Amino acid sequence: MHVRRLNDILHLSIEREDFSRARRxxxxLARCKEFDWKTKWRTGLLLLSDNPLSGQHHHQQASGGSVEFLKKFMRYYPxxxxxxxxxxxxxxTHEGKFREALDELDLYLPSFPFQESPFLLAYAGLISFRLAISSSDDKIQCTF
Structure with missing residues (x-):
């Protein structure tokens, strides 16, 4: 019963943008055995950033923490x-780290089940296109 109430407080705090209370x-909840935080990892990821619903990451460290969390989570929960x-x-890509994103995709795309994901293949193509455009813009700017 208390876990349910705490879960309600979590979601209500997120809805009201009271992120300090939501983090607490x-x-x-993450310590309670009745609460399976592994199935709700997206909520935990949302709470890692400083201002989760703004769409902007003001602190690079908070964003980097999100990426590190995701990499570790992927390793331990296949x-x-x-x-x-x-x-x-x-x-x-939101952080502007297109090369790192493409390197990450190049690492995983050749293996199953990633090779069959249309989303990941589309991301790889779009990021490659973005990198090609930015490198051609750099060459054009250097000639003038």
Whole structure:
């Protein structure tokens, strides 16, 4: 009963953008054996950033913490690997780390089940296109 109430407090705090209270509720819930935090990893990821709902990461360290969390989570919980990799790529591209995102995709795309994911293949193509455009812009700017 208390775990349910704490879960309600967590979601209500997120809805009201009271992230300090939401983080405290998450910290308590993550320690409860009745609460399976591994299935709710996206909520934990949301709470890692400084201002989760703004769409902007003001602190590079908080964003980097999100990427590190995702990489470790993917290593220890293989059931969610594909969706965690998608989230990792989205975080890296949001930070402007296109080369690192493409390197991450190059590492995983040749293996199963990633090679059959249309989303990951599309991300790889779009990131390659973005890197090609930025490198051609650099060459054009250097000639003038």
């Amino acid at each position: 509720a998450w910290a308590i 059931d969610e690997q594909e969706s965690v990799l998608q989230e990792t790529i989205l975080h890296l």
